Amino acid sequence: MVQDHKQSSIDVDRRRLLQGAGGVSIAAVAGCLGGDNGDEDAPIHVRLEVNSDNDDRVQMIDLISNSLEESGYFTTEIETYEFNDYTQRVMDPDYAENGYVPCIGLSGTFNPESFCQALHHSDNIGQCCNLNGISDDELDQMMDDARYGIDVADDDEERRERYDEIWEYLAEERYSSITHFDLQAGVMNTDVHGFRQNPFTESTFEYGLYAPQDEVVTWIDEDAHPDETDLSDLEEGGTLRAGLTEDPELFDPPYTTGANSTIVQVLIFEQLVVSDSEGNLYPWLAEDYELVESQDIDRTDYEEYMIEVDADEEGVLDTDEQVVVTHPEDSPIEDDTVRVLTPEQAGEAVEDGTFGMQFQYDLHEGIEFTNGEELTAEHVVATAERYENSDLEAQTYDSLLYAEEVDEYTVNLYAQIPDAEAERELPGLYIHSLEQADLEGGELDPDAGNEPIGTGPYELSEYEETQYIEYTKNDDYWLEELGLESKEWFDGSEEFPDGPVIDELEFEIVPDDSSRAGALQSDEIDMTYGLATDVLDDFEEDDDYVIDSVEAGGYEYIQYPMHVEPWDDERLRQAVNHLIPREEIVDNVLNGWARPAWTDLPELAEENGTTDAEALEEDIRPRNEYDPETAAELLEEVIDDYDLE
Structure with missing residues (x-):
């Protein structure tokens, strides 16, 4: 049973929260967290958890907290953590027993299963994004049936029909509440040319620096505006200075699950195949x-x-x-x-x-x-x-x-x-x-004395933990040796280079959004990503900067603690879901730099994930809309059945 905590138990570290939040959001956050956290006599207490160094996410959780309290049924508290500490915390299998409601982001793939399996399949408890220990044999079987077997492997329509059943099941059980689909936005000064944003955070630089599958290549030119140049103006050499949102956990690919680690790994390590921005696969290694x-x-x-x-x-x-x-x-x-x-x-x-x-x-x-x-x-x-x-x-x-x-x-x-x-x-x-394939888990890392060795276009040259990462170009990069003519699938311009053209990469690790934006404005870095949406509006209006954005292959979500009463009752989860103001989050917190999640399926996975995207949204959207009256009806039933008054 969830205990009815009193206001004195609220342990939000307000100073730490405001330090983690950028200047653009301090007023909004301080105005809510500093006051009363709901009616002490409200029957249900909710502890929401979030990483403090994501301004938009903090504001979103604060908005959800206010919405819950305004219903009169909840008291809330918000606990914040630095990102790496937070991910380690919520990925611990024991976290599921705490009864907390965590907020985090998920980056998937072009496959629809990555937007349901990672959150809800019991195999992923403590492995990926199943933060609260969801274990549902029927749902596991449904997800397996939509992916495995000769019938769905050979019949795309059958596969799509089975995923439609999954989205319907998830809408009813409501184990998670997906709030919105992000936009991936790279912000750069006008020295950066040719850069294009990938839908997935972990591919931000790997793809933007060099992706012949989409004829993307980035170069530095201080004498022209990106709107006035094309591939024929490409210049080789130079240094790209970029701001990273987090310090990588490790440089060891099999022993990290976070996008922030993958971002720096994929400049060194490569795979057998590569994907374009629409999900088509091409042979690579x-x-x-x-x-x-x-x-x-x-x-x-x-x-x-x-x-x-x-x-x-x-x-x-x-x-x-x-x-x-x-x-x-x-x-x-x-x-x-x-x-x-x-x-x-x-x-x-x-x-x-x-x-x-x-x-x-x-x-x-x-x-x-x-x-x-x-x-x-x-x-x-x-x-x-x-x-x-x-x-x-x-x-x-x-x-x-x-x-x-x-x-x-x-x-x-x-x-x-x-x-x-x-x-x-x-x-x-x-x-x-x-040389490194026999290393123990986590040992493939400079902190363990093992500089990562890969086939990729860049080599790690220097790393100062929590401070910066520097790379130099791999002078013997295999694609430059073999030439793009070795790729039968490449049918692009003859001017397109055989490898990335920038010689050096200097990454500054700046978790705070406002500090990262300030570094871009003061010319300490050339580009960054993951900025608070208030700041994106400012950069968009400034001719000295360019923004490239695309709907992300990921979303933000909160997940309910299935192992703690009364959260094991779907009526409570459905009620809270109806108190999440998705449109207000997108309009007022994210300033339009996102799309409300009326279904659990991002646009880029719709082709294989539903028979009819419009019909799916029409069916499921009513169960995800802000609806305090329906929420109140459900909550009254829960309160009566669990004797919470």
């Missing part, structure tokens, strides 16, 4: 790839290869091996022993021809890591092994069965069962050098 075979099997077909392992009362399995497949009929929570497939047995199954899908990748010959190693199939296999039992195991081994070296430059990646998203998910590994 791979010269080409193909789906060789797809077989109509399910996970029970691995039964003869499985071994038994013990499970304790909390469902923890007694094995140090990566669990690739768990027998669908076994439950780690309910059974003392569980049948599982580990990588060794997965290899045996593949050898016998038991697998869901086989993709074959032919690697470019002559690609070198910055330590001189030549990329081979062995590197891909070693990388897959390093992802075992990592922080990304749930996302990696939800599809991957086995990585197999065929010959020096050919590798097979096998999916466990037919998977509609395997083409994108299987090659989602950032390829390691053999």
